[in-house]
Amino acid sequence: MDAHGTCVGQLRDELLPLGELAAAWKFPFDIFVVFRVLPESYGRKTSRRFDSRDHTLDLDISLSYEQYQRMSKHEQREALGSYLYDYLSESVAKYKKHADAETQKQLLDRVKEWMLEHGWLHGKIHQARELLAQDIDLYEKSAERCKCRWKKRNIRISA
Numbered sequence: 001m002d003a004h005g006t007c008v009g010q011l012r013d014e015l016l017p018l019g020e021l022a023a024a025w026k027f028p029f030d031i032f033v034v035f036r037v038l039p040e041s042y043g044r045k046t047s048r049r050f051d052s053r054d055h056t057l058d059l060d061i062s063l064s065y066e067q068y069q070r071m072s073k074h075e076q077r078e079a080l081g082s083y084l085y086d087y088l089s090e091s092v093a094k095y096k097k098h099a100d101a102e103t104q105k106q107l108l109d110r111v112k113e114w115m116l117e118h119g120w121l122h123g124k125i126h127q128a129r130e131l132l133a134q135d136i137d138l139y140e141k142s143a144e145r146c147k148c149r150w151k152k153r154n155i156r157i158s159a
Contacts, residue, residue, distance in 0.1 A: 006068040007076050008037045014077070018114050027107050028099045029055040031092075033084070039065045048091045055098070059091055074125050081120030085112060 012035055022031075029050075038044050044062045051058070061084065068076055088111065092104050099107075115121040 006037050006063075006065065006071075007073040008035050008063060008068060008080065010073070011077055011080055014118070015120075018111070018118075021114065022107075022111070025107065025110060027103065029057055029095070031057045031059065031088070033059045033061065033088075035061050035063060035080070037063045037065050037068055046087065048087075048094070050095055050098075052098075057091060057095065059087060061087060074119075074123065077120060078123045078125050081115050081123075085115055085121060 015033075036044065046062045047060045049058045049060075050056070063080070063083075068079075071079065085108075089108055092099065092107065096104075112121065
């Protein structure tokens with residue numbers, strides 16, 4: 001855990017391979033991301049700034065300390081991944097004169113692919129929440145599994 005009771009610093013380090021990979025991709029401007037985990041009382045908001053002289057987009061992402069301190073590392077990863085991807089998509093779309101729609105799509109597809117492969121988007125927690133959100137009686141599902149196992153055992157015994 002970070003000194004502030006969250007795992008955001010460790011998670012930022014997990015994103016370093018994505019940054020190294022992205023450095024080899026052709027894109028008309030550089031993108032820099034900063035994560036800040038701050039108490040909500042600070043009132044700091046997430047922001048973006050494009051510097052046309054340097055061709056850089058700076059994303060300054062503020063995260064709620066109160067929210068992240070209650071999450072497990074896996075929950076933080078998925079929440080941060082979703083927020084980062086959505087904000088990156090929204091931010092890149094604002095600078096169409098610097099990167100056309102096809103170039104933006106290619107970048108975002110590559111980022112999304114990496115994030116999906118590494119559990120940053122639609123990871124295990126997201127999948128579990130989707131299952132729980134479905135209108136399925138979990139007791140019935142569990143009972144069905146037990147019946148299947150029991151039937152298999154019965155078949156083996158009687159064979």
